[in-house]
Amino acid sequence: MKHLPILLITLLITLSATAQKKSRPKTAKDYALSGEYLDVDLVKLSKEKKHSKTDIDKLKAIEYRFYKHVHLVNDAYVSDAKDGAAIKIAQGDYNYYQNKLNALNTVMKIDRSHGKKFAGSPIDEKYLNSLLK
Numbered sequence: 001m002k003h004l005p006i007l008l009i010t011l012l013i014t015l016s017a018t019a020q021k022k023s024r025p026k027t028a029k030d031y032a033l034s035g036e037y038l039d040v041d042l043v044k045l046s047k048e049k050k051h052s053k054t055d056i057d058k059l060k061a062i063e064y065r066f067y068k069h070v071h072l073v074n075d076a077y078v079s080d081a082k083d084g085a086a087i088k089i090a091q092g093d094y095n096y097y098q099n100k101l102n103a104l105n106t107v108m109k110i111d112r113s114h115g116k117k118f119a120g121s122p123i124d125e126k127y128l129n130s131l132l133k
Contacts, residue, residue, distance in 0.1 A: 040090070
């Protein structure tokens with residue numbers, strides 16, 4: 001019992017120090033590597049002139065998660081993620097990036113049919129890391 005005051009004082013100091021620590025805001029990399037489900041309203045973002053850092057970081061993380069599953073196969077980009085749930089992003093966000101990928105594949109195919117040599121670049125770690133900056 002005589003150690004109780006010392007224990008209480010130590011506990012109060014520890015709690016006070018913990019409460020004063022401020023957690024740093026999440027970064028794009030934090031969001032990308034977390035298991036957290038991500039959803040960004042792309043239509044809303046496209047209409048706004050100013051974007052919050054959180055929205056931008058989540059958008060970067062969504063793009064990272066999508067392109068991490070994209071590979072160059074037979075001169076076309078393909079995703080091995082079947083839907084948004086597979087990579088923990090909203091289905092609407094998944095559809096947006098999948099449509100962009102399909103449009104790029106169409107342009108590359110048309111260019112090749114007209115004799116233009118257009119070789120896509122593989123998605124590598126350097127590219128993926130650049131999405132998180």
